[in-house]
Amino acid sequence: MSDCNPQELLGKREDGHLEFKDAEVIRRPVKIAREVVGFLNADGGDVWIGVKEGEQGRAVELQPLDRPDVARRSILDHLVGVIEPSFTQDEVAVTCVGSLIQVTVKKGAHPPYAVRDGGRHFLTRIDDRLNEMTREQIREAFRAAEGNRTQNLAEARERLRKAQKEALTTESLWLALSPSPKLDIRLSDSLQLLQTWMTDPVATGNRRSGWTFVTNLRRSFIRGDLLQHGEDKDWMRTTISERGEVAFVVDPSAVSILTIAKKQFRPEALLEYPVSVFRLMSKLLARFGKDSAASKVVAAFSMNGIKGWTLFPGSSQEPTRWPEPKTYEASELQIDPERLEFDAKLLMEHPDRCALRLIRLVYGELGFEIDAIPREFDQQRGVLSIG
Amino acid sequence: MDIIEIARDQNRWWADPHRRETRRFPQRRGAFDRLLSYLGEIHGGRAGVLLGPRQVGKTTLLLQLVDELLDRDWPAANITFFDFSDERLVGQVSPRQIVELAPPGVAGSHPRVYLLDEIQNALDWQPWLKSAVDQARRGAQPGVRFVVTGSAATALRKGGAESGQGRWDEIPIEGLTLAEFLRIASPGDPESVSRIRDPRLYTRYLEVGGFPEHLSSLASLAEVRHRIRADIADRAIVRDLLSTGLDVERLRRLFVYLIGGSGNLWNQVKRAEDLEANRKSLAEWLSALEGTRLIIPLPRDLPVGSKASAQLRAQPKIFASDHGLITAFAPAAEPLDAPDVRGRVFEASVFRHLREVARSSGATWSYSRIDDDLEIDFVVRGPSRSVGIEVTSSSDAKPRKLARAGEAMKRLGIERKILVHGGLDSGLAGDIALAPLHEFLLSPERYLEAL
Numbered sequence: 001m002s003d004c005n006p007q008e009l010l011g012k013r014e015d016g017h018l019e020f021k022d023a024e025v026i027r028r029p030v031k032i033a034r035e036v037v038g039f040l041n042a043d044g045g046d047v048w049i050g051v052k053e054g055e056q057g058r059a060v061e062l063q064p065l066d067r068p069d070v071a072r073r074s075i076l077d078h079l080v081g082v083i084e085p086s087f088t089q090d091e092v093a094v095t096c097v098g099s100l101i102q103v104t105v106k107k108g109a110h111p112p113y114a115v116r117d118g119g120r121h122f123l124t125r126i127d128d129r130l131n132e133m134t135r136e137q138i139r140e141a142f143r144a145a146e147g148n149r150t151q152n153l154a155e156a157r158e159r160l161r162k163a164q165k166e167a168l169t170t171e172s173l174w175l176a177l178s179p180s181p182k183l184d185i186r187l188s189d190s191l192q193l194l195q196t197w198m199t200d201p202v203a204t205g206n207r208r209s210g211w212t213f214v215t216n217l218r219r220s221f222i223r224g225d226l227l228q229h230g231e232d233k234d235w236m237r238t239t240i241s242e243r244g245e246v247a248f249v250v251d252p253s254a255v256s257i258l259t260i261a262k263k264q265f266r267p268e269a270l271l272e273y274p275v276s277v278f279r280l281m282s283k284l285l286a287r288f289g290k291d292s293a294a295s296k297v298v299a300a301f302s303m304n305g306i307k308g309w310t311l312f313p314g315s316s317q318e319p320t321r322w323p324e325p326k327t328y329e330a331s332e333l334q335i336d337p338e339r340l341e342f343d344a345k346l347l348m349e350h351p352d353r354c355a356l357r358l359i360r361l362v363y364g365e366l367g368f369e370i371d372a373i374p375r376e377f378d379q380q381r382g383v384l385s386i387g
Numbered sequence: 388m389d390i391i392e393i394a395r396d397q398n399r400w401w402a403d404p405h406r407r408e409t410r411r412f413p414q415r416r417g418a419f420d421r422l423l424s425y426l427g428e429i430h431g432g433r434a435g436v437l438l439g440p441r442q443v444g445k446t447t448l449l450l451q452l453v454d455e456l457l458d459r460d461w462p463a464a465n466i467t468f469f470d471f472s473d474e475r476l477v478g479q480v481s482p483r484q485i486v487e488l489a490p491p492g493v494a495g496s497h498p499r500v501y502l503l504d505e506i507q508n509a510l511d512w513q514p515w516l517k518s519a520v521d522q523a524r525r526g527a528q529p530g531v532r533f534v535v536t537g538s539a540a541t542a543l544r545k546g547g548a549e550s551g552q553g554r555w556d557e558i559p560i561e562g563l564t565l566a567e568f569l570r571i572a573s574p575g576d577p578e579s580v581s582r583i584r585d586p587r588l589y590t591r592y593l594e595v596g597g598f599p600e601h602l603s604s605l606a607s608l609a610e611v612r613h614r615i616r617a618d619i620a621d622r623a624i625v626r627d628l629l630s631t632g633l634d635v636e637r638l639r640r641l642f643v644y645l646i647g648g649s650g651n652l653w654n655q656v657k658r659a660e661d662l663e664a665n666r667k668s669l670a671e672w673l674s675a676l677e678g679t680r681l682i683i684p685l686p687r688d689l690p691v692g693s694k695a696s697a698q699l700r701a702q703p704k705i706f707a708s709d710h711g712l713i714t715a716f717a718p719a720a721e722p723l724d725a726p727d728v729r730g731r732v733f734e735a736s737v738f739r740h741l742r743e744v745a746r747s748s749g750a751t752w753s754y755s756r757i758d759d760d761l762e763i764d765f766v767v768r769g770p771s772r773s774v775g776i777e778v779t780s781s782s783d784a785k786p787r788k789l790a791r792a793g794e795a796m797k798r799l800g801i802e803r804k805i806l807v808h809g810g811l812d813s814g815l816a817g818d819i820a821l822a823p824l825h826e827f828l829l830s831p832e833r834y835l836e837a838l
């Protein structure tokens with residue numbers, strides 16, 4: 001309906017996808033929110049504001065709004081504040097059409113939705129009527145949502161496994177994180193912010209010259225639904241997808257000791273690269289995520305080309321405290337996404353703590369207990385601090 | 388501890404010829420081959436004098452020479468290294484005392500090699516080296532060879548330049564260039580000299596400069612900065628210049644001023660006021676600091692035929708010889724986040740790399756000022772062409788900056804124009820070549836082309 005000439009609305013009847021509200025409704029925006037929730041829980045539709053309905057729900061008069069742009073902002077703010085769970089820009093769009101306002105609603109991806117108005121009201125649209133959902137309908141919707149969540153998580157894991165398999169075809173350290181439900185990032189709209197995160201380590205809470213995904217020596221570019229930082233053949237590159245998936249890949253020499261031996265892990269790099277990527281995901285969740293308590297993030301990790309590499313336990317700053325290093329005999333190391341599932345809220349607030357889980361698994365795979373993790377990682381507080 | 392004991396301690400290979408001192412630093416700098424040649428025949432017995440500021444790897448180079456000779460089965464006792472800045476020495480030691488040491492096992496089949504470190508601390512070293520070289524030339528084969536290092540050139544040159552004529556060659560050395568830094572930091576990477584694979588190393592280079600000791604150090608930036616300040620202020624200035632009789636405390640203060648304002652015009656009047664000193668003292672102090680090679684003057688480019696008075700009036704700009712000094716002495720927690728510091732770091736690092744190229748091609752370097760507000764940061768004049776270089780830490784080449792740089796260079800008749808900047812754009816903007824800083828530092832000769 002976005003191309004609709006408002007004059008064409010006159011004479012039309014409300015139905016399962018069309019609702020008219022007169023200009024007065026601006027003073028009671030919760031009425032608009034209720035209609036939006038009804039559409040989110042059904043099959044979507046349009047709410048027109050500034051259209052008076054007559055008998056049998058027919059549009060009989062257009063009532064131009066005084067300052068539609070101000071009203072549009074105010075309605076959107078209200079909807080964001082009272083509807084749960086949060087909707088995306090794709091799901092609900094509020095636009096000015098001449099002096100009227102059109103709220104376009106798609107079927108929501110995470111039903112059941114509710115409006116907070118002295119309690120939570122679950123509503124759905126049936127023909128031209130707005131109905132409170134029954135307990136059974138709500139329960140069923142939650143069951144379906146849980147099924148969706150489970151399915152989404154399974155799909156996210158599958159995508160990661162596929163990418164992990166591909167990563168293992170070259171010598172690399174690879175780490176990917178996938179939020180579920182997916183985020184909704186309009187890459188071109190957010191390009192400047194994302195580029196800042198990719199080029200300024202401080203912007204994501206990382207060290208300036210640390211072992212991180214960040215570099216200002218590479219360009220970012222959009223390729224399909226991905227923002228890629230670094231060329232395909234680069235030593236290091238990072239991608240962020242519209243879904244909010246992050247993938248980081250770097251040559252394994254990035255985690256080796258410089259100048260002494262090529263085949264020796266540098267423990268600090270083993271810690272800091274993953275932490276930096278988790279910190280990036282934390283920023284993405286905070287900026288683009290929904291605050292649903294049920295949101296998850298799954299991760300997968302692999303290193304390839306590390307056969308014969310040795311790892312000294314502890315920090316490089318205290319090499320004499322520890323006895324023998326251990327040598328990794330296999331050529332690849334992988335952590336399956338089944339073992340790395342995080343609450344999105346926890347990851348958003350404590351990215352280092354979540355990265356620690358991965359690091360503990362990596363140390364385990366390399367034959368060490370968690371006390372071999374360098375002291376730079378304060379495991380009690382769950383915070384990495386190098387330098 | 389007497390000298391023989393200290394010498395034994397410094398020359399462990401006398402007791403164990405299989406010992407190697409530089410296993411941890413196997414990468415060799417460009418100056419290594421040149422120094423090695425002074426141990427052979429081609430220089431006719433001249434000594435090689437390696438001159439450079441503290442902390443740039445002179446001692447390591449000498450010890451790498453030791454290891455190289457041992458690897459070539461040179462008799463261990465024929466190789467004598469001595470560090471005249473050893474903290475255990477009480478009073479000044481004469482080089483003669485070192486040459487007279489006779490470790491067991493000296494072979495007559497090979498020359499004796501003396502590698503004398505920080506020789507400015509030795510007693511009357513210049514007349515000694517002069518006569519030692521002369522004697523060696525007159526003596527029987529296989530003779531002796533000398534390679535010496537010094538970090539305070541004022542002391543080295545005091546009466547030395549003249550007597551050194553024909554007897555020794557000065558070989559300048561500075562902190563690592565970016566290419567050297569990457570090559571040493573990534574020994575297994577064959578592409579390290581042409582391309583920055585690990586971007587972390589580039590950031591590290593901008594932060595800590597070309598001091599090899601801090602190249603792959605895990606120490607925090609704050610710690611490294613503190614170490615550089617302590618090494619430079621306490622040792623290179625206070626200790627090394629103490630023997631000059633100058634007021635080292637005010638020298639140190641002058642040094643901090645100069646480093647903080649790296650790239651500024653030398654303002655003698657202002658500095659004299661700041662330090663409550665007369666102009667004569669100030670000139671002496673500046674000369675002493677130049678002697679440490681921690682600061683480098685950049686003269687003004689004047690038209691051919693300028694009057695002598697104009698040349699005298701033309702104040703130089705004073706730069707930190709290594710941009711790591713600027714970050715170390717910057718009054719900021721994150722130096723590169725401060726635009727002013729970042730700008731100075733960019734300029735000093737470009738100047739460092741220009742000197743490297745200009746030295747090998749016999750070119751001169753200067754800055755140019757046409758009007759008060761029309762300036763070119765660097766002008767490099769070679770035998771066949773001139774290159775003008777403007778530097779900005781900004782990530783985009785602003786049209787106004789480009790226009791002004793272009794105009795200034797056109798008025799000076801400069802053939803090749805370059806804008807070094809902090810972004811990623813390369814190619815041409817009009818007739819000005821855009822050079823991202825990291826690419827310029829990695830291969831300045833590519834941008835300067837044939838001078």
